[in-house]
Amino acid sequence: MPTTSSTVSVSSRVLVLGLGNDILTDDAVGLLVAREVRRRLGDTPGIAVRETTEMGLTLLDEIVDCGSLILVDAVQTGCVPPGQVHEIGPDDLPQVTATSPHFVGVGETLALGATLGLAMPRRVRIFAIEVADPYTLGTQLTTAVAQAVPEAAERVVKLARSWM
C-alpha cells in the first residue's frame, strides 16, 4: 500500500497526523482517516495532512513547528465497542509518564520539545479509534472500524477548519 504525503509545508498552521501500521489490520485506521481527511480537504491552505508508521521520538520530528496538531490513531481499551471514536484533549494527556521510563508518549514528547526550546504546537487534540484486531497481518479493516472512518474524518475536518 503506498503511503502518500500532502505537499503542504511543515510550517502550516494546522497539522493532521495519522499514525498506524498499514499491514496490521485495524492498526491502519489512523492512516486511512488521514487519507480521507486529505480527500475531503483537498488543497486547503494552512492545513497539512500527513501519515507516519513510525513511533515514539520520531513524533518530535513530525510535529515541530506546527501551530496546532490533530493526531489520529488506533487504540484498544476494551471498554467500548470497536469503531467508537475517543476524543482526547491536552488536559487528558499525562505530561510525563512517570512510571514508564521506556516510553515516550505524546505528552512527554511535547514536554521534551518545549524543554529543548523547539517550537511545539499550541493546541493538541487526539482522535483515537477503538479497534478490534490490531495483531493480525492484513490490509483490510474489520467492519465496525471501517464504518467509523467517515465519521472520524468528518470530525477531524471540522476541527481543523475551526482552528484555522
Place this chain on the structure above:
Amino acid sequence: MDETTQKLFNAGNLRANAATAAQRRNITIDPITRLEGHGKIDIYLDDKGDVERAYLQVPELRGFEVFCRGRPAEDMPQITSRICGVCPTAHHMASAKALDALYQIEPTSAGRKIRELVYNTFMLEDHALHVFILGGPDFIVGPEAPPAERNILGVIGKVGVEAGKRVIATRRRLRDLIAYFGGKVVHPVLGLPGGVSKPLNAADLPQFRQLAQDAVGFAQWTLEIFHQLVLGNPDYVKLITSDAYTHRTCYLGMVDAQNRVNFYDGRLRVVDCDGREVCTFAAQDYRDYIAEHVEPWSYMKFTFLKQRGWHGFTEGPETSIYSVAPLARLNVADGMATPLAQAAYEEFFKVLGGKPVHHTLANHWARVVEMLYAAERMVELVNDPEITSAEVRRIPTAVPRTGIGVVEAPRGTLFHDYQTDERGVIKSANLIVATGNNAARIAMSVERAAKGVIKAGHVTEGLLNKVEMAFRAYDPCLGCATHSLPGHLPLKVRIHDHNRQLVRELVQE
C-alpha cells in the same frame, strides 16, 4: 455435568472473567501506546505462598506466514521492515541478505559497503536512543531516583539541555543518512538481491564524512557521560554485578574472520559460560545449531543450542540456553575492529572481572562500546574510495529455492529464512528475532526477580519495578519477539494461589 453443559459453563466463565478483568483494568488512553499490548506476567504460588513458577507473556502477532505466502520474495524487505517500527532497518537488511542467498548472488563491493554504512548508522542511532531515552532513566537518572524523575525529562535534567539538543540533533542527522539511501526509515527501499538501489553521489559525500566524524565524537562523549554518571557511582556498579541480574549461560553473536564484532556479516560464534568456544557456523547452517523449544504456557519459542539438547531453564557448564545482544556480542568476540572501541572493550572486561561477563545489566555499557565501533566503522566506510562507485548492484540470474539471511540487530542476532518456488514466490517464511533468542534467559530472569520479591504469600512493594528491570535490560522489544507491535509494553502481573485462583493483579501503565 455432561460435556456440553461443562463446555457452556466454561465458556460463560471465561466471558465473566474477561468482563471482570476489563473492568478492573487501569486504563490510560495515550494513543502513542496505540494498543493495549500489555506484557503479562503470571506468577503461580505453591501452598506455602512462595513462587513456584513465573511466566512472561507478550501479545502475539498473527498471520505472518499466511500474509507472506504467495508474495514475491522481493517484497520481503519491505514487508518485514513494516512489522516492527523499532528496528525496521535490521529486518530490511536481514531480508536483503536472505534474498542474496535465495538468488545465490554476492552484492557488488560498493553495494555491500553502502549496506554496511546504512546499517552501522542505524545501529548507532538505535543504541543512542536506548542509552539516552530508554535505558537512561534507569542509569543516567538512577534506579533509586523518584519515579517522577525517571523519564526523558529527568535525563535532560541530569545531562543538561545542550546535551539533550545534541542527542536529538545527532539522531536526526543519522536518520537523514538512512533516508538518503532508503527513503522512509520504516519503508526503506534500499536492499535488493545483489546490492542496493541507489549509489552515493560524490557531491553528497562531504556531508556524510562530516556526519561520521561527528558521530565518533558523539560516541566518545556518550562514553564519558556513562563514566561520570554510571561507573562513578558505586551503587550502580553494585547493582550491575548483583546476583539478581546474573545468569551463567552461553552466548551467541556474529564475528568477522578475526573473531571481532561485526553487525552486518560474518560467522556466528557461540561461547559457553566459561568463555570457551562451543561452535562457529555459517548463517545457512543455523538449523543444525539452533533449535526451538515450546512450553505449554507460552506461544513463544525458546531457542537453545541443538547439539546440547534442551535441559530446561538451567544455567552453568551444561546449559543449552544462550543469550544474544550487546553483552553477548562482546562475550563471543576476541575484540573490536576499531581502535577506540577496542580500548573501551578492554576496559569493560577489566572492570567487570574478565570474560565472559554474565551480568545482564552490563548490556547498557556494552551498548556504548558498540556505539564507538559503529561510528568508527562509518568513518572507514565514507573514506573508502569505492563508496561512491556506481556499481551498486549485480542482477541475479539463478533459480531461487532457499534464502537465509542473518544480521546482528541492536537487540541481538536476527534470522530470516525463506523458501520459494522456482519463480521466487514465497512458500514459507520464518523469522527468529533477537528476543526469541533471548527468551529462555529472560524467562529465567523474570522468575528469579519474582522469587526475590514474594515470600510466604507476602508481596514486597516495588515488585513491578524489580520484575520489569529484570527483562528491561535485554531491551524491551518483546512485541517483536512475536512479530507484534513494538514499543513500550505496560506491565501486568497476575498472582495466582496454589489452587490457580487469581488473588492479585498489579498494573503498571
